[in-house]
Each structure stands twice: as C-alpha cells, then as structure tokens.
Amino acid sequence: GCAGGDDGGGGAGGSEDLIVGFSQVGAESGWRTANTKSIQGAFEDAGIELKFSDAQGKQENQIKAIRSFIQQQVDVIAFSPVVESGWDTVLKEAKDAGIPVVLTDRSVDSEDESLYESFLGSDFILEGEKAGDWVNTEFADADKVNIVELQGTTGAAPANDRAEGFRNKVTDPKFEIIATQTGDFTRAGGKQVMEAFLQANPDIDLVYAHNDDMGLGAIEAIEAAGLVPGEDIKIVTVDAVKDGMTALSEGKINFIVECSPLLGPQLVEIAEKVAAGESVEKRIVTEETTFTQEQAIEALPDRQY
Ligand code: AHR
Numbered sequence: 001g002c003a004g005g006d007d008g009g010g011g012a013g014g015s016e017d018l019i020v021g022f023s024q025v026g027a028e029s030g031w032r033t034a035n036t037k038s039i040q041g042a043f044e045d046a047g048i049e050l051k052f053s054d055a056q057g058k059q060e061n062q063i064k065a066i067r068s069f070i071q072q073q074v075d076v077i078a079f080s081p082v083v084e085s086g087w088d089t090v091l092k093e094a095k096d097a098g099i100p101v102v103l104t105d106r107s108v109d110s111e112d113e114s115l116y117e118s119f120l121g122s123d124f125i126l127e128g129e130k131a132g133d134w135v136n137t138e139f140a141d142a143d144k145v146n147i148v149e150l151q152g153t154t155g156a157a158p159a160n161d162r163a164e165g166f167r168n169k170v171t172d173p174k175f176e177i178i179a180t181q182t183g184d185f186t187r188a189g190g191k192q193v194m195e196a197f198l199q200a201n202p203d204i205d206l207v208y209a210h211n212d213d214m215g216l217g218a219i220e221a222i223e224a225a226g227l228v229p230g231e232d233i234k235i236v237t238v239d240a241v242k243d244g245m246t247a248l249s250e251g252k253i254n255f256i257v258e259c260s261p262l263l264g265p266q267l268v269e270i271a272e273k274v275a276a277g278e279s280v281e282k283r284i285v286t287e288e289t290t291f292t293q294e295q296a297i298e299a300l301p302d303r304q305y
Contacts, residue, residue, distance in 0.1 A: 021069030023061075024055060025057060025082050027056075030239070030305070031211060031261045034241060038264035042268045043268060045268075048268065048272075057184075062079060074099065077102070078104050078271065083154075084156065084157045084160065088115065105263060117274045118280045118282055119284070120266055120267060120284045124158045124259075125165040134236055136172070146178045146201065146204050148178060148206070148208070150193055150210060150214040151183065159185075183209070185213060190217025191218065193217075195221045195225075205234065212253075213241075214237070215247070219247060235254055238257045240256045242300070245300050249296040258288040260286045
C-alpha cells in the first residue's frame with residue numbers, strides 16, 4: 001500500500017518495490033567510474049532495484065535505453081546526458097507515460113522544464129570560474145601567458161560550461177588561449193591532443209584540462225617531449241579523483257577544482273520522493289571545493305575515489 005510508514009524507509013513507503021532505470025554516459029574517466037560505483041552502491045544499500053545501462057558515450061544508446069525503460073514501465077528514469085541537446089522527444093515520451101525523470105550530473109538544454117523533475121549535479125560554470133580565478137592569481141606577475149585548453153566531450157554540459165566559466169574570468173589581454181580541442185574526457189584523448197599542441201606551439205605556459213584524466217594524459221605528452229609538467233608547463237584540471245590528486249601532490253598538476261561524483265545517496269532520496277509524488281527541488285547543486293598541492297597531500301589518505 002501507499003499509506004506510508006510501512007517500512008520506516010524514509011517516508012516514500014514501499015520503496016523496496018521501486019524500479020529505477022539509470023542510463024550512464026559510459027566509463028570515460030576515473031570520475032565516471034566513481035560516479036557509477038556511488039549510484040549502484042546507494043541503490044543497493046536502499047534495497048531499490050536499479051536497471052543500469054551504459055551508453056558507451058553515445059546519445060543514441062541513451063535514447064534507446066530510456067525508451068526501453070519506458071516500455072518496462074519503471075517507476076523513475078534517471079540519466080546523465082552525454083550531450084546537452086536533442087532530448088525533447090524522448091523526454092516527452094517519458095512524460096506521456098507518466099514516468100518522472102531525474103537528470104543526474106549533467107543537464108539538458110530543453111526549454112520545457114516540465115520534462116524533468118529535478119537536476120542533481122555540479123555547477124560546471126562555477127568550476128570553470130574557479131579554475132580561472134586560480135590562473136589570475138598564479139600568473140599575476142606574468143606579461144604574457146599562452147594557454148592551451150583540453151575540452152571535454154563536444155556538446156556535453158561540462159565541456160560547454162567549463163569553457164564558458166574559464167573565459168568569464170581569464171579576461172586580461174595578456175592571456176591567450178592559443179589552442180583548444182576536445183580530448184573527450186579521456187586520458188588517451190588528452191595525451192594525443194597535447195602531443196599535437198606541443199608540436200605546433202613551442203611556448204605553452206599553461207594547460208587547462210576540463211578533467212583530471214585529460215590532464216594526466218597531457219602530463220605523459222609533456223614528459224615525452226622532455227619537459228617538466230607543473231614547472232615548464234603549469235596544469236589546472238577539474239575533478240579531484242585519486243590519480244589527479246596524486247599528480248597534484250607530486251607537483252605535476254598545480255591546481256584542481258573539485259567535481260564530486262558521489263551523487264548516489266542524493267539520487268536515491270530524490271527517486272524515492274518523485275516516485276511517491278512528493279515535490280523535490282528543481283535544481284540541487286553539489287557542494288565542492290578546490291585543492292592546492294598542500295591540500296591534496298592532506299586529503300589523499302582519506303580519498304575514497
Ligand atoms: O560530467 C562530469 C564529467 O564527466 C567529469 O568531470 C568528467 O571527468 C566526466 O567524464
């Protein structure tokens with residue numbers, strides 16, 4: 001029954017009967033792996049059945065997964081959209097089927113906000129701005145700073161927004177973004193693009209990588225070119241996963257803006273509420289910080305991911 005209080009499990013009542021469909025982006029980065037673990041673990045702990053689908057970086061796979069969740073009449077659909085655009089049709093299908101949708105980690109650019117119940121995730125523009133703030137301080141005394149940018153997946157909210165936030169702050173004419181290209185949020189992509197950047201540009205001062213993995217790939221390319229990452233070329237990244245934090249503690253990365261992947265427990269709470277027809281906040285912003293080398297050394301021993 002829906003009377004509530006039958007299981008003491010958070011007020012949604014009968015949440016052990018819930019079925020939630022989740023469509024994940026893929027497994028492109030350390031961040032994503034930690035995010036998947038957090039979500040799967042939280043639903044398991046809550047005793048809620050999770051139908052998990054990996055889109056392998058393809059929007060068409062996510063659309064298929066969502067349609068299949070609709071067909072199976074799951075109680076809630078959650079997903080982390082690979083890219084921002086092109087969701088209206090499938091979201092309308094979910095809405096018409098009466099299945100609430102929760103956006104997790106990444107948003108969509110749909111103008112009709114009634115197509116989803118809630119968006120849980122980071123403020124990616126703010127993350128880009130935090131990276132930009134650090135650059136302004138770090139290069140306060142420089143006359144000319146040549147920046148290369150390793151962008152996330154083309155069309156993804158974190159790529160669009162981290163590019164925008166950074167440019168909001170890095171406005172002094174002494175800064176020049178001399179090259180920008182996607183490395184698809186992967187280590188291999190970051191390495192490959194950085195190799196090309198190094199060949200074309202003899203005088204790079206700073207790498208701004210939209211995630212740790214691409215920054216770690218850039219480190220490999222910089223070292224292979226006989227240069228010292230963190231010294232000859234400074235590096236600022238976003239995420240703060242363990243490998244990134246280790247590189248920061250060693251001085252190979254100079255600054256990391258945190259993006260938390262630990263969204264599972266909050267997603268469970270939201271899913272229980274929307275399934276029970278309770279209202280939820282339309283936008284729930286993840287709390288996160290930034291790390292210097294000293295702060296990374298301090299944080300590393302307790303870092304879970
Ligand atoms: O959407 C979050 C981003 O996706 C992370 O910053 C990146 O590492 C991941 O691939």
